[in-house]
Amino acid sequence: MAASLQLNVRPFVTQFLHSKLKPKHFQRKYTIRCSASPPAKRYTITLLPGDGIGPEVISVAKTALELAGSFEGIGFGFTEMPVGGAALDLTGVPLPEETLSVCKQSDAVLLAAIGGYKWDKNEKHLKPETGLLQLREGLKVFANLRPASVLPQLVDASTLKKEVAEGVDLMVVRELTGGIYFGKPRGFGTNENGEEIGFNTEVYATYEIDRIARIAFETARKRRGKLCSVDKANVLEASMLWRKRIEAIALEYPDIELSHMYVDNAAMQLVRNPKQFDTIVTNNIFGDILSDEASMITGSIGMLASASLGESGPGLFEPIHGSAPDIAGQDKANPLATVLSAAMLLKYGLGEVKAAQRIETAVLDTLNKGFRTGDIFSDGNKLVGCKQMGEEVLKSLDCKVPAAL
Numbered sequence: 001m002a003a004s005l006q007l008n009v010r011p012f013v014t015q016f017l018h019s020k021l022k023p024k025h026f027q028r029k030y031t032i033r034c035s036a037s038p039p040a041k042r043y044t045i046t047l048l049p050g051d052g053i054g055p056e057v058i059s060v061a062k063t064a065l066e067l068a069g070s071f072e073g074i075g076f077g078f079t080e081m082p083v084g085g086a087a088l089d090l091t092g093v094p095l096p097e098e099t100l101s102v103c104k105q106s107d108a109v110l111l112a113a114i115g116g117y118k119w120d121k122n123e124k125h126l127k128p129e130t131g132l133l134q135l136r137e138g139l140k141v142f143a144n145l146r147p148a149s150v151l152p153q154l155v156d157a158s159t160l161k162k163e164v165a166e167g168v169d170l171m172v173v174r175e176l177t178g179g180i181y182f183g184k185p186r187g188f189g190t191n192e193n194g195e196e197i198g199f200n201t202e203v204y205a206t207y208e209i210d211r212i213a214r215i216a217f218e219t220a221r222k223r224r225g226k227l228c229s230v231d232k233a234n235v236l237e238a239s240m241l242w243r244k245r246i247e248a249i250a251l252e253y254p255d256i257e258l259s260h261m262y263v264d265n266a267a268m269q270l271v272r273n274p275k276q277f278d279t280i281v282t283n284n285i286f287g288d289i290l291s292d293e294a295s296m297i298t299g300s301i302g303m304l305a306s307a308s309l310g311e312s313g314p315g316l317f318e319p320i321h322g323s324a325p326d327i328a329g330q331d332k333a334n335p336l337a338t339v340l341s342a343a344m345l346l347k348y349g350l351g352e353v354k355a356a357q358r359i360e361t362a363v364l365d366t367l368n369k370g371f372r373t374g375d376i377f378s379d380g381n382k383l384v385g386c387k388q389m390g391e392e393v394l395k396s397l398d399c400k401v402p403a404a405l
């Protein structure tokens with residue numbers, strides 16, 4: 001399948017090459033093998049470096065993918081395309097049609113970050129962030145997976161007490177394309193007293209809840225088998241339907257332990273006893289808030305990965321941090337969030353769990369050896385830049401084989 005996809009991708013790349021703008025460095029189409037024997041499986045990956053620290057961190061993740069894949073008989077064909085500010089500069093739009101086409105035809109998409117001061121004053125449709133929203137919409141990804149794990153090596157980075165933070169390992173599955181952010185009617189108006197009002201609608205259809213529920217149950221199955229559905233079913237009709245459908249879909253997953261929690265309680269429990277959670281599934285607005293709250297438990301933005309999945313088609317994998325323009329081009333960025341996003345790409349995008357474990361283990365090993373970029377540095381450790389952190393991960397990948405393999 002991957003081979004035919006590569007062939008399909010080529011016309012778009014060629015077209016882009018011959019476009020008036022002739023962007024030089026985005027059409028590299030190359031295939032890399034790290035092992036002597038030919039890979040048994042091949043995947044096409046679209047790389048979207050974006051802006052700021054994006055190109056620095058994505059090159060580290062790419063080499064980690066290549067090396068981890070080579071140990072598991074997996075080969076990759078990478079196509080690099082512009083998005084965000086880089087695309088605006090090259091083509092005048094934040095998400096060129098060619099970029100979306102190449103993404104759609106690949107097996108998975110790895111994005112670094114978009115945005116920067118240069119485009120901050122652009123009109124909304126010409127902002128880098130618009131390109132990201134268009135990309136999510138174009139790929140029809142409706143489920144956002146945000147893990148929050150407190151690594152023993154970085155437990156002091158958490159704002160919570162050590163005994164509360166240590167051992168936390170949870171995943172928030174957020175519905176991404178429905179609910180109050182998209183529901184209609186919405187807008188401004190006037191009430192009976194002549195006062196201006198603003199209004200939005202929280203609305204979910206059965207199919208939207210069913211499909212996010214299945215992704216959440218499947219995710220829990222890949223983890224510790226516990227799913228907590230968060231809603232406000234004591235007040236909101238949309239949440240009442242949410243709970244009813246989650247319970248209906250649960251019948252397909254008798255091996256998963258399901259619980260329900262109201263969102264106000266969930267917000268409290270996340271800081272009181274976050275270890276109680278394995279996988280959380282919730283709607284768009286609650287997930288927006290709870291996933292940010294959960295990520296702060298870890299205390300280190302440079303370590304946090306995410307995945308956005310649809311029913312079919314490629315998933316989108318990206319770190320949660322932005323383009324960090326304040327440190328861009330200075331070899332100070334922490335590449336580990338993007339490297340861990342590449343691990344999520346392998347696990348949740350391609351089902352290559354062993355290769356994913358290799359990357360996760362290599363990241364832990366690198367931290368165990370004391371290597372730290374500035375954002376996670378503490379006394380007694382070795383301060384390194386983005387490039388060296390990448391090299392250390394590769395060294396760990398080279399020599400460490402997870403015990404379970």
Ligand SMILES: NC(=O)c1ccc[n+]([C@@H]2O[C@H](COP(=O)([O-])OP(=O)(O)OC[C@H]3O[C@@H](n4cnc5c(N)ncnc54)[C@H](O)[C@@H]3O)[C@@H](O)[C@H]2O)c1
Nearest residue numbers: 113114115116302320321322323324325326327333334375
């Ligand atoms: N998904 C995305 O691409 C995304 C997400 C958030 C913000 N943005 C954009 O990024 C730009 C900057 O936004 P911001 O400053 O609010 O958020 P940011 O995440 O880029 O940076 C916040 C702080 O964290 C640091 N930081 C972030 N990632 C880091 C890393 N990997 N290693 C070390 N330090 C890191 C930065 O140096 C900065 O001090 C804006 O244009 C914003 O719109 C993009």
